[in-house]
Amino acid sequence: MHELSLCEELLNLLLSEAEQSGARRIHRFRLRIGALGCVMQESLLFHFAQLAQGTLAEGAEIELEQVAGRGRCPDCGAESEIEHRFDPCAHCGATGLLLIAGDELRIVEMEVE
Amino acid sequence: MCTTCGCGGDHQHPPSPLAPARKRRLSLEVDILAANNRVAADNRRHFAGRNILTLNLVSSPGAGKTTLLTATLKQLNSPAAVIEGDQQTALDAERIRACGVPAVQINTGQGCHLDAPMVQRALAELPLAEGSLLFIENVGNLVCPAPFDLGEAAKVVILSVTEGDDKPLKYPDIFAAARLMVIGKIDLLPYVDFEVARCVEYARRCNPAIEVVRLSARSGEGMADWLGWIERQRDSLRGAA
Numbered sequence: 163m164h165e166l167s168l169c170e171e172l173l174n175l176l177l178s179e180a181e182q183s184g185a186r187r188i189h190r191f192r193l194r195i196g197a198l199g200c201v202m203q204e205s206l207l208f209h210f211a212q213l214a215q216g217t218l219a220e221g222a223e224i225e226l227e228q229v230a231g232r233g234r235c236p237d238c239g240a241e242s243e244i245e246h247r248f249d250p251c252a253h254c255g256a257t258g259l260l261l262i263a264g265d266e267l268r269i270v271e272m273e274v275e
Numbered sequence: 276m277c278t279t280c281g282c283g284g285d286h287q288h289p290p291s292p293l294a295p296a297r298k299r300r301l302s303l304e305v306d307i308l309a310a311n312n313r314v315a316a317d318n319r320r321h322f323a324g325r326n327i328l329t330l331n332l333v334s335s336p337g338a339g340k341t342t343l344l345t346a347t348l349k350q351l352n353s354p355a356a357v358i359e360g361d362q363q364t365a366l367d368a369e370r371i372r373a374c375g376v377p378a379v380q381i382n383t384g385q386g387c388h389l390d391a392p393m394v395q396r397a398l399a400e401l402p403l404a405e406g407s408l409l410f411i412e413n414v415g416n417l418v419c420p421a422p423f424d425l426g427e428a429a430k431v432v433i434l435s436v437t438e439g440d441d442k443p444l445k446y447p448d449i450f451a452a453a454r455l456m457v458i459g460k461i462d463l464l465p466y467v468d469f470e471v472a473r474c475v476e477y478a479r480r481c482n483p484a485i486e487v488v489r490l491s492a493r494s495g496e497g498m499a500d501w502l503g504w505i506e507r508q509r510d511s512l513r514g515a516a
Contacts, residue, residue, distance in 0.1 A: 164387055167386070167390065168422075171307050171310055175303070175305060175307070175310065179303060183299070185299070189298060193307075198448075200421050200422040200448045246444075246447065247451050247480075247482075248443075248477070248481045257480040257483075258482075267306060267308065267422070268304065268305065268307065270303065270304060271301060271302045271303055271304075272300070272301050272303060273298055273300050273301075274299055275297060
């Protein structure tokens with residue numbers, strides 16, 4: 163449900179950047195979304211399409227750059243790819259990994275005209 | 276000579292709306308929550324300048340946030356204030372004011388969490404003495420408040436024993452974002468299948484650094500631990516100032 167608020171923030175950022183650069187239309191933009199980033203992608207895309215209607219971003223193509231979760235083990239120091247925040251270290255099995263990637267929620271770039 | 280109109284002057288024409296526009300790529304690299312985070316930083320500066328400790332309380336609906344707050348406010352010996360977030364009604368703010376503590380109610384309508392601008396607007400209505408404690412009671416929801424920074428010193432997640440000890444694994448983001456987990460309603464432990472040790476172990480899988488306090492606002496058990504934790508946060512705030 164908070165995807166709607168995230169979409170409002172996203173659209174505001176895109177529109178303000180586009181207006182500042184004198185663009186007439188946003189064609190495409192790229193998001194970097196971590197797999198553990200508190201966001202449901204389908205819901206984000208759905209809300210964005212609705213919210214963008216009637217704005218410079220209407221119909222814009224969204225490219226999603228997915229970032230897998232990665233954690234560093236507090237015991238052995240090794241890094242593992244993780245699917246959940248609570249997954250154990252793939253090397254020694256310890257829990258409580260420190261998240262080092264996978265919670266991104268960023269706008270990378272956009273293409274305007 | 277001007278190549279657009281051939282007029283001989285040295286001037287520029289705006290691009291014609293009919294001319295094919297050039298596509299340009301703009302590099303942004305900003306967090307989607309950048310606007311919220313800027314206001315959260317303003318709120319944090321506002322608190323730091325007045326030596327105010329702000330705690331953002333998050334939980335499921337009915338976990339006992341308001342009951343814990345009213346019990347806490349009765350035992351605190353320092354000035355305090357409360358920002359109450361709910362979708363509807365001012366019932367919680369009225370419960371707080373009945374304790375003699377100023378409270379502002381934010382109704383989010385359809386919104387499922389508080390954000391930093393809502394808190395900033397509430398601050399304009401809330402008298403906050405220097406050195407106050409400010410509690411922000413978020414909308415009851417274990418999901419949506421997690422990514423929104425309000426400018427607080429710490430998020431405190433409250434989990435009551437009637438909800439089940441597996442909640443940290445089911446809703447890991449909020450436990451990862453919290454500094455303290457309060458396990459509440461422990462007076463009901465004899466009547467429910469809730470294993471405190473298992474719950475703590477699950478929470479630490481999501482957040483190895485999370486601190487834990489067990490309490491019952493109703494019986495008073497553990498309240499001293501909670502008040503002690505708050506006092507330690509105030510000390511570290513003073514130490515940082």
